Amino acid sequence: MDIRKGKENQSAPAVKVRKYPRTWKWGLLFIMPWLVGFLLLEAYPLVMSLIYSFTDFSILKSGKFVGIQNYVKLFTSDRYFLKSLGITIKYTIISVPCKVAFALFIAMILNMKLKGINFFRTVYYLPSIMGGSVAIAILWRFMFMSDGIINKLLGTLHMPQPNWLGDPDTALATMVLLVVWQFGSSMVLFLGALKNVPTELYEAAAVDGASKPRQFFKITLPMISPIIFFNIMMQTINALQEFTSPSIITNGGPNHGTYLLGLKIYEDAFKNLKMGYASATSWVLFAIVLVITVLMFKTSDAWVFYNDGGLDS
Amino acid sequence: MNKKARSKIIAYIFLIVVGVVMVYPLVWLFFSCFKTNQELFGSLTFLPDHFSMDGFINGWKGSGQFTYGTFYKNTFLQVIPTVLFTVLSTGLVAYGFARFRFPMKKFLFLLMISTMMLPSSVITIPRYVMFNTFGWNDTYMPFWIPALLATYPFFIFMQIQFMRGIPRELDESAYVDGCNPFVTYVRIIFPLMKPAIFSVIIFQFLWRWNDYYNNLIFISSTKKYAISLALKMSIDSTGGVTEWSNVLSMSFLSMIPPTLLFFFAQKYFVEGITAGSVKG
Numbered sequence: 261m262d263i264r265k266g267k268e269n270q271s272a273p274a275v276k277v278r279k280y281p282r283t284w285k286w287g288l289l290f291i292m293p294w295l296v297g298f299l300l301l302e303a304y305p306l307v308m309s310l311i312y313s314f315t316d317f318s319i320l321k322s323g324k325f326v327g328i329q330n331y332v333k334l335f336t337s338d339r340y341f342l343k344s345l346g347i348t349i350k351y352t353i354i355s356v357p358c359k360v361a362f363a364l365f366i367a368m369i370l371n372m373k374l375k376g377i378n379f380f381r382t383v384y385y386l387p388s389i390m391g392g393s394v395a396i397a398i399l400w401r402f403m404f405m406s407d408g409i410i411n412k413l414l415g416t417l418h419m420p421q422p423n424w425l426g427d428p429d430t431a432l433a434t435m436v437l438l439v440v441w442q443f444g445s446s447m448v449l450f451l452g453a454l455k456n457v458p459t460e461l462y463e464a465a466a467v468d469g470a471s472k473p474r475q476f477f478k479i480t481l482p483m484i485s486p487i488i489f490f491n492i493m494m495q496t497i498n499a500l501q502e503f504t505s506p507s508i509i510t511n512g513g514p515n516h517g518t519y520l521l522g523l524k525i526y527e528d529a530f531k532n533l534k535m536g537y538a539s540a541t542s543w544v545l546f547a548i549v550l551v552i553t554v555l556m557f558k559t560s561d562a563w564v565f566y567n568d569g570g571l572d573s
Numbered sequence: 574m575n576k577k578a579r580s581k582i583i584a585y586i587f588l589i590v591v592g593v594v595m596v597y598p599l600v601w602l603f604f605s606c607f608k609t610n611q612e613l614f615g616s617l618t619f620l621p622d623h624f625s626m627d628g629f630i631n632g633w634k635g636s637g638q639f640t641y642g643t644f645y646k647n648t649f650l651q652v653i654p655t656v657l658f659t660v661l662s663t664g665l666v667a668y669g670f671a672r673f674r675f676p677m678k679k680f681l682f683l684l685m686i687s688t689m690m691l692p693s694s695v696i697t698i699p700r701y702v703m704f705n706t707f708g709w710n711d712t713y714m715p716f717w718i719p720a721l722l723a724t725y726p727f728f729i730f731m732q733i734q735f736m737r738g739i740p741r742e743l744d745e746s747a748y749v750d751g752c753n754p755f756v757t758y759v760r761i762i763f764p765l766m767k768p769a770i771f772s773v774i775i776f777q778f779l780w781r782w783n784d785y786y787n788n789l790i791f792i793s794s795t796k797k798y799a800i801s802l803a804l805k806m807s808i809d810s811t812g813g814v815t816e817w818s819n820v821l822s823m824s825f826l827s828m829i830p831p832t833l834l835f836f837f838a839q840k841y842f843v844e845g846i847t848a849g850s851v852k853g
Binding site for chain 1: 581582584585588591592595596598599601602616617662663665666668669670672673674675676678681683685688689690691692693694695696697698699700701702703705718719721722723724729753754755758779780782783785786789790800801802804805808817820821824825827828831832835836839
């Protein structure tokens with residue numbers, strides 16, 4: 261996006277050439293709340309957590325420098341870290357593509373010119389209203405209990421009734437189902453993007469004899485690729501930090517099979533009071549987010565099509 | 574033409590079937606609130622035998638010492654100022670970025686956008702330590718202050734995008750009339766931002782209402798629990814046997830305020846986020 265819009269601000273030809281319009285102080289004044297917030301609540305904590313990660317700091321004692329010992333311990337002698345990391349990555353890799361693809365698919369259908377689409381849009385958004393709340397997680401836990409409603413329904417259909425929350429793989433699957441079920445915000449973003457694809461493009465393609473699937477891959481996908489990019493990025497970061505589901509539905513169990521990193525960091529820091537150690541874990545998570553972000557942006561040139569200064573501006 | 578009609582019918586059937594699956598858990602939850610504990614586990618019927626209000630009556634009692642009346646009051650006390658502060662601060666910051674040139678603007682903008690990718694678990698521990706020295710833990714300051722200081726880059730970004738659609742001539746004519754930039758924002762820009770501001774209000778209200786993680790970390794006394802912690806307590810502390818009918822009733826009840834807000838404001842909401850996110 262263009263952040264140099266201010267150029268247009270100089271409506272009359274400037275008498276004296278100045279680098280910034282005379283309102284520049286106002287600009288700085290308006291962003292001041294964020295700047296203070298950034299320094300105090302983001303930059304400073306980020307630096308501090310890096311410092312903590314090299315100490316054995318906890319809220320009870322001031323902590324002494326231990327070098328890279330926390331990191332070494334994570335990768336060599338922590339019973340749960342590597343397992344937790346693996347499960348977190350598995351959860352992310354399965355849930356994000358499912359959620360984004362499902363959101364896009366439903367958005368495509370809702371974008372067909374059908375009557376009553378507003379009603380369906382509302383219905384499909386409904387589960388997302390409660391997002392990562394405790395209430396929804398409780399509902400999920402209750403539904404997927406071994407004698408819960410899901411298994412009773414499966415029973416009447418004469419289907420196998422797994423002990424959903426009693427097995428690590430199916431427990432993780434129920435958590436994936438929950439997050440995919442709440443695809444509403446991705447869907448709304450896709451709907452907006454689809455509505456902005458100019459219909460002339462499709463008409464021209466139809467005249468040239470392009471089939472529907474071909475139109476989808478050659479027109480729709482490139483035109484909405486910035487929103488696909490944004491959705492994948494945001495959902496990945498959210499999935500890597502997932503906390504409510506493992507905390508409420510499974511408590512990290514069974515057998516630490518759903519012990520996602522978000523839960524591990526919380527328990528290490530606030531239950532076991534090993535804040536230095538938990539900070540080191542959170543920096544590993546942060547490093548993963550950074551690597552993914554860099555990779556996404558590096559590859560985005562190849563698949564994200566920015567229509568800057570195009571039809572809507 | 575016939576082919577088109579057929580594909581529409583298929584689309585409808587698909588939408589209805591998937592829609593039923595989507596809302597089934599919520600409708601089922603609603604009817605389960607009126608079932609007794611035995612009925613919840615005993616039968617498969619969708620509707621309760623008779624509508625029992627016991628789940629609501631017993632559930633409302635909460636921890637014994639504090640009822641859900643306290644927990645709702647706490648939640649509103651925590652969430653409403655947070656939402657108001659977010660609207661105030663993120664709007665002004667967006668105005669600063671969208672309409673003014675100043676030193677290091679490009680760098681600061683990128684910095685602001687990149688904080689969207691900052692995992693909260695990295696900064697939570699030092700924030701906890703810092704708030705502890707300020708004496709803010711177990712108060713709602715850890716919720717209010719980050720909102721007042723505009724640390725919600727998503728909302729800033731959304732409003733910048735929306736502001737780009739508002740013609741600059743309006744600002745300029747206000748300057749000509751002698752308004753300073755702040756008055757211009759209050760009188761001209763803010764009223765035109767209605768759809769974007771409604772989106773901020775809805776999103777922020779839903780997210781703060783549903784927040785569990787921050788409550789768990791910053792709030793420790795039951796007296797100050799918001800609904801998320803009260804619900805968490807209700808599945809933990811009943812000593813072995815969870816009174817599911819109480820828990821489900823209270824869970825359902827906690828979904829009503831956000832759902833009402835969503836229905837009330839959804840017209841603006843869809844307009845605001847589509848206009849706000851897609852341009853450019």
